[in-house]
Amino acid sequence: MLPAIGIIILLVMVFGGFALTGGALGPVMHAVPHEMLIIGGAAAGALVAGNSKHELKALGKGLVKVFKGPGYSRKDHVDAIALTGRLMRLLKTEGAVALEEHVEKPGESAIFAEYPRILTDHALCGLICDTLMLMVVSSGTLEVHAVEEVMDNAIRSHFHEMDEPAHALQQLADALPALGIVAAVLGVVKTMGSIDEPPSVLGGMIGSALVGTFLGVLLAYGIVGPLASRLKQINAHDQQIFHSVKQVIIASLHGWPHALAVESARSGLPHSLRPPLLELLDTLKGR
Numbered sequence: 001m002l003p004a005i006g007i008i009i010l011l012v013m014v015f016g017g018f019a020l021t022g023g024a025l026g027p028v029m030h031a032v033p034h035e036m037l038i039i040g041g042a043a044a045g046a047l048v049a050g051n052s053k054h055e056l057k058a059l060g061k062g063l064v065k066v067f068k069g070p071g072y073s074r075k076d077h078v079d080a081i082a083l084t085g086r087l088m089r090l091l092k093t094e095g096a097v098a099l100e101e102h103v104e105k106p107g108e109s110a111i112f113a114e115y116p117r118i119l120t121d122h123a124l125c126g127l128i129c130d131t132l133m134l135m136v137v138s139s140g141t142l143e144v145h146a147v148e149e150v151m152d153n154a155i156r157s158h159f160h161e162m163d164e165p166a167h168a169l170q171q172l173a174d175a176l177p178a179l180g181i182v183a184a185v186l187g188v189v190k191t192m193g194s195i196d197e198p199p200s201v202l203g204g205m206i207g208s209a210l211v212g213t214f215l216g217v218l219l220a221y222g223i224v225g226p227l228a229s230r231l232k233q234i235n236a237h238d239q240q241i242f243h244s245v246k247q248v249i250i251a252s253l254h255g256w257p258h259a260l261a262v263e264s265a266r267s268g269l270p271h272s273l274r275p276p277l278l279e280l281l282d283t284l285k286g287r
Contacts, residue, residue: 003066003230010222031208035215038183043172046179050171055164062165066230070237074273077241079115081265082284084128084245086111088252088261096136103129103136123158127151128245144253151246155239162235169228173220180216184209240269258284 019025047056065071090111091099102109106129112119119125131151135142187209191202244265251261259281266280275283 027207028211031211035183035212039179039215042179059165059168062231065234066227070234072238072241076117077269077273078275079118080241081244081262083115083118084248085262089258100136103132127154148250155242159239166228166231169224173225173228176220177216180213183212187212
């Protein structure tokens with residue numbers, strides 16, 4: 001919602017300010033469709049030329065994510081910590097055999113069934129189950145630093161892919177001012193072909209050409225660049241839940257008490273997502 005509001009404010013202030021200072025919007029609005037056809041078409045062509053079909057689909061999903069916001073709520077973070085804590089406590093108290101049935105087929109697990117939101121998140125559920133399955137098949141003989149390295153690599157790989165749309169948007173933002181110049185130059189070429197027209201006509205044609213430069217800069221720094229930045233923020237926000245899961249697992253493998261392992265994950269959350277410790281511990285006791 002906020003990105004949409006921001007774009008509306010941007011357009012109102014730019015065009016409204018121009019009109020309030022005596023500028024005539026008519027010639028600008030007349031030139032916008034033609035200049036946007038050139039700039040937008042060139043931008044679309046550059047995106048298609050520079051990205052695979054998979055990345056273009058990811059870009060579309062990334063734009064949707066910008067307007068929907070982060071994928072995880074505060075409850076999701078609490079549930080992820082609680083679920084991972086329960087599984088690690090089960091491993092500690094009852095051993096790998098008791099844990100195996102839950103991580104091998106999480107869809108049939110009574111524990112995972114209490115956290116349907118996490119169960120449907122294939123990436124997050126996969127991180128939990130794959131890591132714990134390694135402990136099951138190794139009978140708990142894995143070194144903690146090796147488990148941590150494997151988890152870090154999985155998280156890094158997942159979010160490298162998630163960050164690709166943001167990189168594509170940022171590259172587009174960097175290119176748009178130049179594409180605006182391309183549109184402007186074509187407008188100047190058109191003007192030079194009509195050099196015998198009266199000054200009033202030439203002035204309008206030159207003004208239309210300059211609208212191309214204006215649109216390229218406005219789109220780059222006012223819309224596409226901020227959208228790329230917002231997408232990076234959302235991805236960083238969504239990455240926190242993966243680190244919370246990792247922290248509970250690694251702290252538990254180090255032999256930390258259950259409450260301390262949970263606190264190590266909770267304390268790493270941003271303040272806007274961090275539940276009070278007693279609330280989290282009460283949630284765990286109630287399970």
